[in-house]
Amino acid sequence: MSNNSLDKDKIKILLLEGVHQSALDALHDAGYTNIEYHKTALAEDELIEKISEAHFIGIRSRTQLTEKVLEHANKLVAIGCFCIGTNQVDLDAASAKGIVVFNAPYSNTRSVAELVLGQLILLLRGIPAKNAACHRGGWIKSAVGSYETRGKRLGIIGYGSIGTQLSVLAESLGMEVCFYDIVTKLPLGNARQIKSLKELLSTSDIISLHVPETNSTKLMIGAKEVSQMKKGSIFINASRGTVADLDAVAEAIKSGNLGGAAVDVFPVEPKGNDEEFVSPLRGLDNVILTPHIGGSTMEAQENIGIEVAEKLIKYSDVGTTTAAVNFPEVALPAQADNHRILHIHENRPGVLSKINAIFSENNINITGQYLRTTEKLGYMVMDVDAEEGELALEKVKEVDGTVKARVLF
Ligand SMILES: NC(=O)C1=CN([C@@H]2O[C@H](COP(=O)(O)OP(=O)(O)OC[C@H]3O[C@@H](n4cnc5c(N)ncnc54)[C@H](O)[C@@H]3O)[C@@H](O)[C@H]2O)C=CC1
Numbered sequence: 001m002s003n004n005s006l007d008k009d010k011i012k013i014l015l016l017e018g019v020h021q022s023a024l025d026a027l028h029d030a031g032y033t034n035i036e037y038h039k040t041a042l043a044e045d046e047l048i049e050k051i052s053e054a055h056f057i058g059i060r061s062r063t064q065l066t067e068k069v070l071e072h073a074n075k076l077v078a079i080g081c082f083c084i085g086t087n088q089v090d091l092d093a094a095s096a097k098g099i100v101v102f103n104a105p106y107s108n109t110r111s112v113a114e115l116v117l118g119q120l121i122l123l124l125r126g127i128p129a130k131n132a133a134c135h136r137g138g139w140i141k142s143a144v145g146s147y148e149t150r151g152k153r154l155g156i157i158g159y160g161s162i163g164t165q166l167s168v169l170a171e172s173l174g175m176e177v178c179f180y181d182i183v184t185k186l187p188l189g190n191a192r193q194i195k196s197l198k199e200l201l202s203t204s205d206i207i208s209l210h211v212p213e214t215n216s217t218k219l220m221i222g223a224k225e226v227s228q229m230k231k232g233s234i235f236i237n238a239s240r241g242t243v244a245d246l247d248a249v250a251e252a253i254k255s256g257n258l259g260g261a262a263v264d265v266f267p268v269e270p271k272g273n274d275e276e277f278v279s280p281l282r283g284l285d286n287v288i289l290t291p292h293i294g295g296s297t298m299e300a301q302e303n304i305g306i307e308v309a310e311k312l313i314k315y316s317d318v319g320t321t322t323a324a325v326n327f328p329e330v331a332l333p334a335q336a337d338n339h340r341i342l343h344i345h346e347n348r349p350g351v352l353s354k355i356n357a358i359f360s361e362n363n364i365n366i367t368g369q370y371l372r373t374t375e376k377l378g379y380m381v382m383d384v385d386a387e388e389g390e391l392a393l394e395k396v397k398e399v400d401g402t403v404k405a406r407v408l409f
C-alpha cells in the first residue's frame with residue numbers, strides 16, 4: 001500500500017468527538033483546510049465509510065479504531081488521539097498498515113489529579129449523600145463518618161504521570177501516600193511503594209486507580225479485591241472502565257463495606273450526550289458519578305488540541321514521528337528544495353540493502369538519509385534531488401517488505 005503526497009487542500013482530515021478549536025486553528029494555520037469535523041463519535045458503519053477517505057483522523061477516548069475499522073483505512077497515514085489513552089486503537093493493526101499513532105501523554109494529567117483530589121475530599125466528608133438529601137428536603141447535620149484528609153492513607157494504583165501528580169497534591173494536604181505499580185518507581189516526597197496489591201487495598205483509607213487499559217489491568221479490581229478493601233474506605237476510578245467490576249463495587253457500597261466511591265469511567269459509556277447512561281452505581285447517594293470528564297477542562301482540551309495537531313502537522317509536512325506511540329521515532333529537519341521519500345517497511349533482513357541497491361543502480365543522489373526501527377517496523381527517510389523524487393518513489397514501492405511509501409515535496 002502506498003500513498004503519494006498531495007497538495008494540502010487534498011489532504012482529508014477527519015476530526016471526531018469535538019476535539020478543541022485549537023486543533024482546527026493549528027491545522028488551518030499550517031495550510032490544512034480540508035477538514036471534516038464531528039462533535040460526537042461515529043457509529044461503526046459511518047466511521048468505516050468516512051475513514052476510507054481520510055488521510056488523517058483525530059479522535060478521543062470514545063472512537064474504537066479496531067482492526068476491522070482500520071482494514072478500510074487505506075489512505076490513512078496517521079491517527080491523532082487527542083487524549084492520553086490509546087487503548088481504543090488497535091496499535092498492532094495500525095502499525096501493520098504503516099499508520100502512525102500520536103497522543104497527548106501529559107496535557108490532561110493535572111485535570112485528572114485535581115478532580116480526584118476534589119472527589120476524595122468530598123467523599124471523606126460524606127458530601128455527596130448529604131447534598132443528595134438536601135436536594136430532597138432532608139438535613140443530615142452530623143459529624144458522624146466525616147473526616148479530614150490529614151493523616152489519611154491514600155493508596156494509588158498506577159504511579160505514572162497522573163498517579164505521581166496526585167501523590168504530590170495529596171501530600172501537600174498532609175495525607176500519607178502509598179502506591180502499587182508493576183514497575184519499581186522512585187517515590188516522590190514521602191510516598192512509599194507497596195509490593196502487594198492486597199496490602200495496599202487492606203490498609204488504605206482511599207484507593208484511586210490510575211492504570212492504563214491493558215490485559216494486565218482488565219478487571220484487576222474484581223469482587224475479591226473489593227472485599228480486601230478496608231471497611232468504610234473510599235474507591236475512586238478515573239482510569240478505564242474495564243479495570244474495575246462495578247457490580248462488586250455497588251454491592252460493597254450497599255452493604256457498607258465501602259464508605260463511598262467516585263467513578264468517571266465505565267465498561268460501556270454512552271456514545272453521545274443524548275444516549276442513556278446505565279450503571280449499577282446509579283441511585284447510590286454516596287457515589288459520585290461523572291461522565292468521563294477527568295481530562296475535560298478548558299485548559300487541558302486547548303493544550304491537547306495544539307499538541308496533537310502539531311504532531312500530525314509535523315508528520316504530514318516533514319515526516320517527523322517524535323513521540324509516536326507505535327512507530328520508530330525520527331525528528332527531521334524541513335526538506336529544503338529536495339523531495340523526501342518516506343519508506344515504511346517490515347523490519348527484516350534484506351530490505352535496506354535492496355533500497356540502497358535501487359538508489360545506486362538508478363543513479364539517484366541521496367542528500368540526506370535517516371533510519372529508525374522498532375521490533376517490527378523500519379522507517380527510512382531519504383532526501384533526493386527534486387527531479388528524482390518520482391522515480392525514487394516508484395522504485396522503493398517495489399521493494400519486498402514495503403508497508404507504505406510516500407513522497408513529500
Ligand atoms: N478519566 C479521564 O478522563 C482520563 C483517564 N486517563 C486514564 O488514566 C490512565 C493513566 O494515565 P497516566 O498516568 O498518564 O499513564 P502512565 O502511563 O503515565 O501511568 C500508568 C502507570 O500504571 C502502571 N501500571 C500498568 N499496568 C499496571 C498494573 N497491572 N498494575 C499496577 N500498575 C500498572 C504503569 O507502570 C505506570 O506507572 C490512562 O492510560 C488513561 O486510561 C487519562 C486521562 C484522562
Ligand SMILES: O=C(O)C(=O)COP(=O)(O)O
Pocket residue numbers: 060061062082083084085086108292293294295296
Ligand atoms: O485522556 C484520556 O485517556 C481520557 O480518558 C480522556 O478522554 P476524552 O478525551 O475525554 O474522551
